[in-house]
Amino acid sequence: MAEGTRTLEQVAERLYELPLEEFTAARDDTVKQLRADGDRDVAAEVKRLRKPNRVAWALNRARRREPDKVQRLIAAGAQLQQAQRQLVSAGERGLLRSAVAEERELVGEVVALAERELAEGGHPATPTEQRKLYSTLHAAAVDAQVRDALAAGRLQADHEIGDLGLASTGLADAGPAPAADRGDPAPASAEPAPSTKPAAGRASAAAERKARQVAKKVERAKDRRRRLDQKLKDSGRALAQAEREAAQAAAAVERANAALKRAQQDSTDAASEVEELEAELAAAREETVR
Numbered sequence: 001m002a003e004g005t006r007t008l009e010q011v012a013e014r015l016y017e018l019p020l021e022e023f024t025a026a027r028d029d030t031v032k033q034l035r036a037d038g039d040r041d042v043a044a045e046v047k048r049l050r051k052p053n054r055v056a057w058a059l060n061r062a063r064r065r066e067p068d069k070v071q072r073l074i075a076a077g078a079q080l081q082q083a084q085r086q087l088v089s090a091g092e093r094g095l096l097r098s099a100v101a102e103e104r105e106l107v108g109e110v111v112a113l114a115e116r117e118l119a120e121g122g123h124p125a126t127p128t129e130q131r132k133l134y135s136t137l138h139a140a141a142v143d144a145q146v147r148d149a150l151a152a153g154r155l156q157a158d159h160e161i162g163d164l165g166l167a168s169t170g171l172a173d174a175g176p177a178p179a180a181d182r183g184d185p186a187p188a189s190a191e192p193a194p195s196t197k198p199a200a201g202r203a204s205a206a207a208e209r210k211a212r213q214v215a216k217k218v219e220r221a222k223d224r225r226r227r228l229d230q231k232l233k234d235s236g237r238a239l240a241q242a243e244r245e246a247a248q249a250a251a252a253v254e255r256a257n258a259a260l261k262r263a264q265q266d267s268t269d270a271a272s273e274v275e276e277l278e279a280e281l282a283a284a285r286e287e288t289v290r
Helices: 008-015 020-036 040-047 054-065 067-090 094-120 127-140 144-152 197-289
Strands: none
Touching: 008 020, 008 040, 020 040, 054 067, 054 094, 054 127, 054 144, 067 094, 067 127, 067 144, 094 127, 094 197, 127 144, 127 197
16 A cells, blocks of 8 residues: 555554654654655644654553553543542442452553563663553543543553542532423522532532542552552662672682682693703703713
């Protein structure tokens, strides 16, 4: 298929699966080819495609490596949204705990995939990049644009989750549904019933505050876990480095000992040779005197 006959989706799919350092040149070459083929509209759209940062690139690669796992994560994010809405509207905690656990487990698995992509690309994830991997995947649970970009493998940047850590959809109107319309219009002078709406509003506000507090606790716990995980990784790398250095030092000692023994033997052999030559020289001199 000629480049000029490709759609924006096809071009984007090809560009976002390339090694990161090849993206810009490939995009610009594609734009030139599309213009030459007369596809100026598509060329303009392709020109606007942004090179992903390393975090986004790694997650795009993870999606291509194991799309089923990423799709499971997206589904888990949808379940988490539903559980959050139920917590706000009905105080249901059991579903939220289960949804949080499943989403957290899948986030960890996809982060591990992305970290492997970064390491294989010669750029092991820094602590900051690890935090951004987690925050972007959590954001995909509550942000439709992030979720769609992840599903397509076309993330361009990392993302942060909102202050609540919850989806905004459904929170503002999560109170009890109004009573069914009986078909009788209310009199124009009728006062609104004071008993239900204020109470429902207070209950919804209290539920939102509670959800906010729980979400913050969850994020703090996740941050602490990430810090401890990083500390464990750093300690493991330090131990491995120390072991390598110890092994290298031991090998150097062995080589030095072997060299010393060879030098001692060579010195002994040289001394013997000198003695023999001196004896031969003395005998030659005596023969000359005679």
